[in-house]
Amino acid sequence: MTAFADGSGLPGIGLVPGWLTTAAHWWGPHGLLVSLREHVVYTVVAVLVAALIALPAGLVIGHTGRGVVLVVGLANAVRAVPAFGLLLLLVVTITPKIKYTHAVSWLVSTGGVPYVVPVEIVLVILAIPPILTNTYAGVQNVDPAVRDAATGMGMRGGQVLRGVELPIALPLILSGVRSAVLQVIATATIAAYLPFLGGLGYLIFNGLPQINDPNVGYPAMLGAGIVVAALAVTADLLLLGVQRVVVSRGVSQRFRTGVAYDPNEITKRVGVSPANA
Amino acid sequence: MIRFDAVTKRYPDGTVAVDELSFVAQSGQITVLVGPSGCGKTTSLRMINRLIEPTSGKIFIEDRDASTVSRTELRRGIGYVIQQAGLFPHRTIVDNVATVPLLLGQDKKKARARAVELLELVGLPAQMAKRYPAQLSGGQQQRVGVARALAGDPPVMLMDEPFSAVDPVVRAQLQQEFLRLQHELGKTIVFVTHDIDEAIKLGDRVAVLQVGGRLAQLATPAELLAHPADAFVAGFVGRDRGYRALGFADAGYLPLTDEHVARVGEDLRAASYVARDGWALVVDGDDRPLGWLALGGLPDEALAGQVTADLLNLGGTLASEAGTLREVLDAALSSPSGRGVVVHDDGSFAGTITASEVLVRIEARAKSIRPPIAEATK
Amino acid sequence: MNALWQYFRDDQSEILGWLRTTLWLAAAPVVVGLLISLPIGWAASRFRWSYPPLVTIAGLLYTIPSIVLFLVLPGILGTGILDPVNVAVALTIYCVALLVRVVADGLSSVSDATLAAASAMGYTNRQRLFAVQLPLAVPVIGAGLRVAAVSNVSLVAVASTLGVAQLGSLFTTGYNATKHGSTPILLGLVLFIVVALAFDGAILLGLRVLTPWRRAVAAR
Numbered sequence A: 001m002t003a004f005a006d007g008s009g010l011p012g013i014g015l016v017p018g019w020l021t022t023a024a025h026w027w028g029p030h031g032l033l034v035s036l037r038e039h040v041v042y043t044v045v046a047v048l049v050a051a052l053i054a055l056p057a058g059l060v061i062g063h064t065g066r067g068v069v070l071v072v073g074l075a076n077a078v079r080a081v082p083a084f085g086l087l088l089l090l091v092v093t094i095t096p097k098i099k100y101t102h103a104v105s106w107l108v109s110t111g112g113v114p115y116v117v118p119v120e121i122v123l124v125i126l127a128i129p130p131i132l133t134n135t136y137a138g139v140q141n142v143d144p145a146v147r148d149a150a151t152g153m154g155m156r157g158g159q160v161l162r163g164v165e166l167p168i169a170l171p172l173i174l175s176g177v178r179s180a181v182l183q184v185i186a187t188a189t190i191a192a193y194l195p196f197l198g199g200l201g202y203l204i205f206n207g208l209p210q211i212n213d214p215n216v217g218y219p220a221m222l223g224a225g226i227v228v229a230a231l232a233v234t235a236d237l238l239l240l241g242v243q244r245v246v247v248s249r250g251v252s253q254r255f256r257t258g259v260a261y262d263p264n265e266i267t268k269r270v271g272v273s274p275a276n277a
Numbered sequence B: 001m002i003r004f005d006a007v008t009k010r011y012p013d014g015t016v017a018v019d020e021l022s023f024v025a026q027s028g029q030i031t032v033l034v035g036p037s038g039c040g041k042t043t044s045l046r047m048i049n050r051l052i053e054p055t056s057g058k059i060f061i062e063d064r065d066a067s068t069v070s071r072t073e074l075r076r077g078i079g080y081v082i083q084q085a086g087l088f089p090h091r092t093i094v095d096n097v098a099t100v101p102l103l104l105g106q107d108k109k110k111a112r113a114r115a116v117e118l119l120e121l122v123g124l125p126a127q128m129a130k131r132y133p134a135q136l137s138g139g140q141q142q143r144v145g146v147a148r149a150l151a152g153d154p155p156v157m158l159m160d161e162p163f164s165a166v167d168p169v170v171r172a173q174l175q176q177e178f179l180r181l182q183h184e185l186g187k188t189i190v191f192v193t194h195d196i197d198e199a200i201k202l203g204d205r206v207a208v209l210q211v212g213g214r215l216a217q218l219a220t221p222a223e224l225l226a227h228p229a230d231a232f233v234a235g236f237v238g239r240d241r242g243y244r245a246l247g248f249a250d251a252g253y254l255p256l257t258d259e260h261v262a263r264v265g266e267d268l269r270a271a272s273y274v275a276r277d278g279w280a281l282v283v284d285g286d287d288r289p290l291g292w293l294a295l296g297g298l299p300d301e302a303l304a305g306q307v308t309a310d311l312l313n314l315g316g317t318l319a320s321e322a323g324t325l326r327e328v329l330d331a332a333l334s335s336p337s338g339r340g341v342v343v344h345d346d347g348s349f350a351g352t353i354t355a356s357e358v359l360v361r362i363e364a365r366a367k368s369i370r371p372p373i374a375e376a377t378k
Numbered sequence C: 001m002n003a004l005w006q007y008f009r010d011d012q013s014e015i016l017g018w019l020r021t022t023l024w025l026a027a028a029p030v031v032v033g034l035l036i037s038l039p040i041g042w043a044a045s046r047f048r049w050s051y052p053p054l055v056t057i058a059g060l061l062y063t064i065p066s067i068v069l070f071l072v073l074p075g076i077l078g079t080g081i082l083d084p085v086n087v088a089v090a091l092t093i094y095c096v097a098l099l100v101r102v103v104a105d106g107l108s109s110v111s112d113a114t115l116a117a118a119s120a121m122g123y124t125n126r127q128r129l130f131a132v133q134l135p136l137a138v139p140v141i142g143a144g145l146r147v148a149a150v151s152n153v154s155l156v157a158v159a160s161t162l163g164v165a166q167l168g169s170l171f172t173t174g175y176n177a178t179k180h181g182s183t184p185i186l187l188g189l190v191l192f193i194v195v196a197l198a199f200d201g202a203i204l205l206g207l208r209v210l211t212p213w214r215r216a217v218a219a220r
Helices: A014-022 A032-064 A068-080 A083-097 A113-140 A144-152 A156-191 A201-210 A218-246 B041-048 B071-076 B092-097 B099-103 B108-121 B128-129 B140-148 B168-185 B196-202 B220-224 B233-236 B240-249 B270-273 B326-335 B355-369 C001-012 C011-048 C048-063 C066-077 C084-108 C113-120 C125-162 C168-178 C182-210 C212-219
Strands: B002-008 B016-025 B030-034 B056-059 B078-081 B156-161 B188-193 B205-210 B216-220 B261-263 B281-285 B289-294 B317-322 B340-343 B350-356
Touching: A014 A218, A014 C001, A032 A068, A032 A113, A032 A156, A032 A201, A032 A218, A068 A113, A068 B030, A068 C011, A068 C125, A068 C182, A083 A113, A083 A156, A083 B056, A083 B355, A083 C168, A083 C182, A113 A156, A113 B355, A144 A156, A156 A201, A156 A218, A156 B108, A156 B140, A156 C048, A156 C125, A201 C066, A218 C048, A218 C066, B002 B041, B016 B041, B016 B056, B016 B216, B030 B041, B030 B196, B041 B056, B041 B156, B041 B188, B071 B078, B092 B099, B092 B108, B092 B128, B092 B140, B099 B108, B108 B128, B108 B140, B108 C212, B140 B156, B140 B168, B168 B196, B188 B196, B196 B220, B205 B220, B205 B233, B216 B233, B220 B233, B220 B240, B240 B326, B261 B270, B270 B281, B281 B317, B281 B340, B281 C182, B317 B326, B326 B340, B326 B355, B326 C125, B350 B355, B350 C084, C001 C011, C001 C182, C011 C084, C011 C125, C011 C168, C011 C182, C048 C084, C066 C125, C084 C125, C125 C168, C168 C182
Parallel strands: B030 B188, B030 B205, B078 B156, B156 B188, B261 B281, B317 B340
Antiparallel strands: B002 B016, B002 B056, B205 B216, B281 B289, B340 B350
């Protein structure tokens, strides 16, 4: 079976640019703009919650060195569980138990809360491992000499963590956040499989039963997919920009005057290797 | 001053890193802890600022028991310099140096200004203040490390092999400047190294530790070279002890021989008249020695030209009148003419001396300081 | 536990068919992806100027959500949306996107000193690549391969939202049929995890066989 009942496959793709440039497809209750906003909301909430959990945990684990095995095991385990299956399991088990069906301002439509909770739970579970592993790895990778000097100078444990280890680990931490954001944006598309929920996946699942319709069928599905990809790329570039601003130049080794000192091609160890900046 | 009182460090698996170590590091002096790997020197150092806690025994800093003071307060009053500098890569070097003053609550502007002063003190120009550690060479990073340790103006400094990670030329420079700095500042310094030559060069007193953390000998470098306490110390201090000990003997009175000298631009023939044994010393306008001229055995035709710089033999070190016997002996041994060149304080030519004359001087001195043999052997 | 086994027995042949599809959908892309990534990753590590563009493109490909690829490919390949081949190709693209960087980093991780020694002993560049560089890069590449394989397995499940028949169909069946509820979903989860762990274990075993020197060091 091809995309269109008449047996031609390619015309589906050809219709997409036209579809994307039609204003009607952007505005409206399930237009691209609304779906985009919903998608961003699902993503931001999940990443924020995951960061709230994973950042402190990763910092403490990296600083004290305890609990590493647990963390690594957890991260690997999560990767083995299909998010989609987990989502449906949660929906089948806990959604019936949630009785709150009112809308939440512009964030969630009426009836959506019982379904958005499992979605957010799954997205948070997905986002935690990259943030957690990158954070603890970043802190652990700090040059032991730097840590020793900081303690020897009279910095307390918390001061060492906040003032020394965290800034040096920042590149890895931010790259973990970026990784998490990308995963969540991709997976949040599935949210629309559930009733009352939106996001860019809505246009995809809505289009499936009417796949030949030029307005809401294959072109719409593809158009929404492209917007998801564009959103992912934009978010990645945004966070890259944030990284460039926030990370100290001494760590990323982007110097205004001169370059990093590098005699005889022996790279100096000053904390974080440029490769994982 | 720092006093170790029967300090022991024993690890749970039974290894004894430091064994009943007792000694005093005098105020205003550099006390060097030296010994082979596993002798507990670094462990002992790190017990002073409580990065490691002793299993038993006490450490007193200015007569205060270190264990009664809070660790962070203790450490903020002690300068700590380590081998790899441990500079914070995410901060500029001026902010690195200002770390302890800021920890102690000083005003940011003042702390930074003081930091720049300290950078200049260790030989780094103020323009480098805004650079990051990654932009500095190893030697420069070590200087920043020292400046950082000095920033809080601590009376005590702990230094753990601070010059071991740089190449020998840079190391010699750093050692020289370190001595100059200490001459100005007079801190109480405990210095750890595995290099006995560095210990002898820098230490006012040297503590030689044995594997297992036992003190083998605590003495001045001269004493260590002249009278090693046992076979271990003798072996550790190494060969050439006699020769190296000369580095602590002032030249004193030297039987110098005056010489007629030649100058650049003179006729070679004229120079050949002042040459002795075929060699003439050439000096500049201020009477400073430039090199030796080999004139012996040359046929008459070769003496046609002038004395020029490229004809000079530059072998041969210069010894200062006020220097050590070691310098003088080396000047005599390295001179191509066999006559060592000795200069005044201002660098101008003082006279020459032969190796055998120096040896006579050395033996005379040795005899005058050798203790008489006990009468009990009679 | 019993309920799961019972459910399995009830629809045994269908579920086994799904399992088979899932297995090759998870395995083939990894293998093909690795084969494609090896030359590309080698080029990225050998010609340093090509590393940033190649890795950036790979990164971009990886950011494209799976569903999007599942949708775009039918148009390009001329297959239907429900065709498992779409999923296989999409997953291969993901594997390549992930493994190019891993292969490049793995080959680059071999120390210059080792490579110089090999050349000095008389290895040609080609011999050196296969006899020295590649074997030493195996641990890094293997770690990336494990991640790729396990992530792949989860991605296969997503395809069931579009109707592609594989183990993920257990999820949609359970969700849509009010009678069975959580049982098929749990069964699906269990089977997916088993498949993922099986792949992980297989790669781990392969790694151990290919890197006997690491075992020797660990045993010391």
